[in-house]
Amino acid sequence: MPLFSPTLSPMNHECSEPLPAKNIILVGFMGSGKSTIGRELGQLLSYPLIDTDSKIEENEKLSVADIFSLKGEDYFRESETLTVQQLISDGLTHHIIATGGGLPVRPENRPLLRELGYVVWLDANTDTILERTSRNSNRPLLQTENPRATIEKMLAQRNAIYQEVAHLHLQTTGLNIAETAHGILESARYFFGHS
Numbered sequence: 001m002p003l004f005s006p007t008l009s010p011m012n013h014e015c016s017e018p019l020p021a022k023n024i025i026l027v028g029f030m031g032s033g034k035s036t037i038g039r040e041l042g043q044l045l046s047y048p049l050i051d052t053d054s055k056i057e058e059n060e061k062l063s064v065a066d067i068f069s070l071k072g073e074d075y076f077r078e079s080e081t082l083t084v085q086q087l088i089s090d091g092l093t094h095h096i097i098a099t100g101g102g103l104p105v106r107p108e109n110r111p112l113l114r115e116l117g118y119v120v121w122l123d124a125n126t127d128t129i130l131e132r133t134s135r136n137s138n139r140p141l142l143q144t145e146n147p148r149a150t151i152e153k154m155l156a157q158r159n160a161i162y163q164e165v166a167h168l169h170l171q172t173t174g175l176n177i178a179e180t181a182h183g184i185l186e187s188a189r190y191f192f193g194h195s
């Protein structure tokens with residue numbers, strides 16, 4: 001797996017050249033910056049951003065929190081798989097896709113994500129995740145007595161999964177949004193140019 005290095009001078013990157021057809025898929029834990037980086041990448045490339053959580057919310061006409069409480073987590077996980085399958089059968093190209101943090105956990109979803117395009121794992125440390133996710137209460141899995149312990153436990157279970165699914169692993173703590181997005185673009189162009 002190639003590692004992004006900030007020494008690649010991403011700020012000098014020329015963004016006018018389009019990427020080949022495939023999509024860029026962002027995976028990673030809640031609060032790792034998928035939506036923020038997704039928006040930035042979308043602007044840089046003029047690609048629409050699809051957020052799998054938002055797509056499920058639109059279909060269900062319920063918030064993620066309400067889907068969890070009214071229909072259960074299994075129902076939500078099935079909706080995630082169906083959403084990714086739908087994107088593939090639509091033949092989706094030229095999009096940025098921000099995924100829910102638990103989407104790669106189902107083993108069958110991982111090859112589907114890689115089929116959709118270049119998969120980037122946005123990684124952040126526990127303090128950063130805690131700080132970002134404590135700003136609102138819309139994440140049912142973190143509504144626990146000790147969110148820090150919950151995050152640490154879930155990260156311990158999930159990091160190997162993100163590692164397995166991703167073409168690129170990017171540690172974002174300390175990087176700014178523009179640096180992160182330019183680094184991803186540079187790596188994606190290299191990947192698509194050699195695959």
Ligand code: S3P
Pocket residue numbers: 028029030031034053064099100101102103138139140141
């Ligand atoms: C979840 C992450 C959330 C959302 C749901 C479950 C998870 O998405 O899909 O609350 O299992 O990590 P974000 O990663 O966009 O917060």
